[in-house]
Amino acid sequence: MTTETPLPAAKRVPTERVHHGDVVVDEYAWLAAKDDPETIAYLTAENAWTEARTAHLAQLRDELFEETRRRTQESDRSVPTRKGDHWYYTRTVEGQQYGVHCRRAVRDGETTPPVSVAGAPLDGEEVLLDGNLLAEGHDFLALGAFDVSPDGRWLAYSVDNSGDERFTLRVKDLVTGELLPDEVPDTFYGTAWSADASALFYLTVDETWRPNRVWRHVIGTPASDDTVVYQEDDERFWVSVELTRSERFILIDIASKTTSEVHVIPAADPTGEPAVVAPRRQGVEYSVEHHGDRFLILHNDDAEDFALAYTSADAPGDWVPLIEHSPGTRLESVDAFSDHLVLTVRSEGLTGLRVLPVGDGDGHDIAFPEPLHSVALDVNPEYRTSRVRLRYTSLVTPDSVYDYDLVTREMVLLRRKPVQPGPDGRQFDPTDYEQQRDWALADDGTRVPISVVHRRGVPRDGSAPCVIYGYGSYEASMDPWFSVPRLSLLDRGVVFAVAHVRGGGELGRHWYDQGKMLTKKNTFTDFVACARHLVKSGWTASERLVARGASAGGLLMGAVANLAPDAFAGIVAQVPFVDPLTSILDPSLPLTVTEWEEWGNPLEDPEVYAYMRSYAPYENVAAHDYPAILAVTSLNDTRVLYHEPAKWVARLRAVAPQGDYLLKTEMGAGHGGPSGRYDSWREEAFVNAWILDRLGRA
Template sequence: MKLTPPAQAPKAELRPQSDTHHGITRTDDYAWLRDPDWREVMRAPEKLAPDIRSYIEAENAYTDEALAPLAALRETLFAEMKGRIKEEDSSVPAPDGAYAYFTRYAEGAQQPVFARRRPDGTEETLLDCNAEAEGEAYFRIGDADHSPDHKLLAWSADRKGSEYFSLRLRDLSTGKDLADEVPDTSPGIAWDAAGRSFLYVHVDEEHRPLKVFRHIVGTPAAEDRLVYEETDIGFYVGVGKTQSGRYLIIDAHDHQTSELRLIPADAPDTPPELVSAREHGVEYDIEHDEARGRFLILTNADGAEDFKIVEAPVAAPGRANWHDVVPHRPGTLVLSHVAYRDHHVRMERRDGLQRIVIRRLADGSEHEIAFDEEAYDLNLSPGYEYDTATTRFSYNSMTTPSEVYDYDMETRARALRKRQEVPSGHNPADYVTRRIFATAADGERVPISLLYARTTKLDGSAPCLLYGYGSYGISIPSSFSVTALSLVDRGFVYAIAHIRGGMEKGYRWYTDGKLLKKRNTFVDFIAAGEHLAKEGFTARGRIVGHGGSAGGMLMGAVANMAPDLFNGIVAEVPFVDVLATMLDASLPLTPPEWHEWGNPIEDEEAYRYMASYSPYDNVRAQAYPHIFALGGLTDPRVTYWEPAKWAAKLRALRTDARLTLLRINMEAGHGGASGRFDRLKEVALVYAFALGISERA
């Protein structure tokens, strides 16, 4: 099936607006697509300016028309993906004293139900999100955190997709919500030890989480006391709790610097105590070793690029008192850690693969939990308890569905608690997963994870979907995907490029893909595509690039730099208007992002470098792959006008007759549709596009 553009494409008006920085003037013909009252639109989407709404609706209609021939395929893909999900399912209950908490889904339900197992073994529903979402076009749960005394549930929800969460309290003895309601919060709360109050983060009009308040149960939100206010708008704040439950944590951070404050959970009125003053480029994360009267701190201080573990006394936790417990080992990146009463668990990555290391606190002895496959994904689930010898983790690979294990840290016994069921059937032996390496122009070896059907011929004839992200130090896992199988079963090679900007090969892998080294991210992705073609996994012009958010920026950049390598580009909520966004300090994420991309307002070198790759600014008259851009009207992270402007400029300048498609979800934000099945429909749409342009529909 060959997709062709409909006869009449939307054409955005040219309304030039110019700005000048560092003596350089740039003109934006489509800046008018940004609603001047965009903050109000985030809260009330119906207030979008009529001319902008008209244009976006025309683009959506055009996309619907262009993809209409794929309607049956989309339904088939959706049915396949849904058929691989066990509809009536639940998580493994996590014990907390006499109770055990879990989530479950009912057959056909879009949203989760939060529940617990009582001491007598009966199950109790705490919050049915399906009931809360009834009649809502969008519903996303934020918090669902029970109080330490098991009497209350703090829960929050976003009903617009704009990530303004309203927080409520539920009395678990009656199942009714109290009068308490706290608007404009971000997810994450921290209960005090008695369950009488909690810390939360307020989100301001610029959508910045800068203030921490304490809410006392049964009082109006207007009376909540300000506990901490961050004065640097380049920093964000969050709240949490040590695994011991003894300390509440206030975390101020940007992408490369952190600063923590602690409050005793049994004395929540105590002013926050600073752990160690912020130092540019120094990150740290704290856990409490109660029995030994110390904190265990994960940090990159003192040049520990791949992080180390230090200890400090509870009475004097400052940097001057930090002493190494697990020294820095170059090439072994310590990802996270959790302290139980008798054991300290850390997740590490070496040679691109994760591992779990258990340390006995009494004597410092260590052992590693071993895994066999060539590429896999691990996740720790610390649970609620501190005085326990059991930790929980999940394991999966691109061919192996998720398995949840309880692990006895003393006996080293591994108990399988759950294996992900694939109702429609799945035989791992029918598929191949591999880890290969491409060589970038500067000689760096770029890991690529592969999944394909054992019957796929690797003679260059197979189409390939190549996924990438490459920002913020986020590593893309080589994990099992019920959706990717629909491509692989139709002859696609599914590939993930672990490019610079992530941390797959250590912290240096991240720093080599940010700021004035950002172009390495794009070069690595192109090298991955070239290598896949050279080795016969696919061919030039048969690759569909796929990425979202900062990965959408990656898609825009490589479309400009190597358009003939790709048959198509799918960019979800794409951060493509990089220069304009980083020049606007009023946007929600701009000040914190300067540490990732550079500050073009103050730094001419950053301006010129950003201008050299910013996808929107570098669209030019040339042939492009098929382009499919998707956004969300209420997205506060990547605003809707970025993909809208990009699509308008692409259609105006491209010199070929391939598709330029834009779809803006008018009822969602950054994460797309909120229901589990509605999200599958969006994935089916994207994959139908990839199959359609590859003539595999």
């Protein structure tokens, strides 16, 4: 720390809020004024303070960044995927931040993906979109849509250059390479083409950033002539749009956190009126996949872990059961191909794939060898196929791409993401690391799974440093994933653990239901139980344990900091949702109304208000010793507004001034942080250097 960089002083401007007779004073509400120069000056001062406080880690940050860079094959190429008459893939080039999206025509007799020297362009390559060119003059780039028309003629794509997830939609002629004058600002993720590629469907958002309108754009006409195809006025519901794999129907999916409804438009009749598959019923969720003369319906009607049914595609009506509900086996999705269905299932905390032939023949589960793993279907745009592409990974196995023959059951490894030699020159060897499943016992007797990975030979005597990661919301499962930057921690003797707490979906729908609304505190107490278990079972000690989480996982971090500050040596909270009560009380903010079915509605329900008030991190900062805290946020984040962690850190300093609290704000990024891969590696190096410092391994 240098004497030239003073500790930022956040002014205190008491602002009263009264709900259900409760008077709350918020001294830092002024930080929500994003356009106020005083706010920007304060965030800039916080960044300077954080840089000064971590200046001693500069060399370590550089080392960690270099380790990630050296272990990554910088010039690389994805496995080409066939769609129609072309193979589609993405390349990266050493030194460039973003991918280059390409295709190459399918040649006579070519049935398997073409290969070339790693990262090199394929012979006959056609560059569709170069992210590096799109990013020129900007610090940020994200694509919201990348959608080639069924005939391969047009590319619809959308770009965000600020991080606020508001995209400008454009159309490129892939024959001439020219951009059409068609341009639509302020669109949302997702597009769908009509069968003849004459019309493009897209989404826009309302004033609370909720996607609520589906539009039809006729290629070659001005956006001012576009037509609203569907508008959703119930503020609980989000809308999305997609073309079925069969390219027969455009699906308009309308969903809240607990209820859904699907409308369909024949892709051959883009001006047709949307027809509802089944009217919404409160509490019933369903999704639709087209298959032949029927719609497949994945639903939870009297089926907590979901069941599969079908109805006529020509005249949707009653649902005919196809796969009955099986408690404990969560049906997550169904993918339809001409002669097979592939179900993504979840059982005992692990994902799996189940193949069902259409007509005669027995179904089967695809087997995988590792006790901890994650598997999912990859992009499979072809409907008439007997071969599917899948992705597989684990905590010790890099991302792997397979082709699986649905008839012969042959599985062929097409590519395993290479891991280059590390700084010591040694080639990565997965057998140098061990992964295993452990279980903690929660306060109410519930067994909570923990996934653990470490370098082989790490002692289990409490001496090892450890990072514990958690999320626990929205039924999102933290399935095992491989990470190159994580190797830098493991090789320094750090144990990495994932706490699969309630509120996630790892153990089925009930696992989610037991960690939301008026049972949300289970998420926090589960995480603390996992942390205590890691200490009790010899993996680490509390003074050598750092907790990490992001977004709703950042809420988890803030909650456990209040609940069990003695359990951790440090806490990393990235884009953290640490002021949930203030946000959920304001229906004008992005996401608020849709979130009432996740957290409850404190605006109308006193019980919900009191419950959220009792755990909201910002509301419950207390005058006790906190572990060191690093909060990382982004100025343009639309999902979790930057001022939540800014206010939280300011209050921590005021109420518990003896602690070490740092705030780092990305001034030109969104919810996911920096967008370029090198910038992302540097951000991860910054966080990991701070973690290693807290663990005594810097």
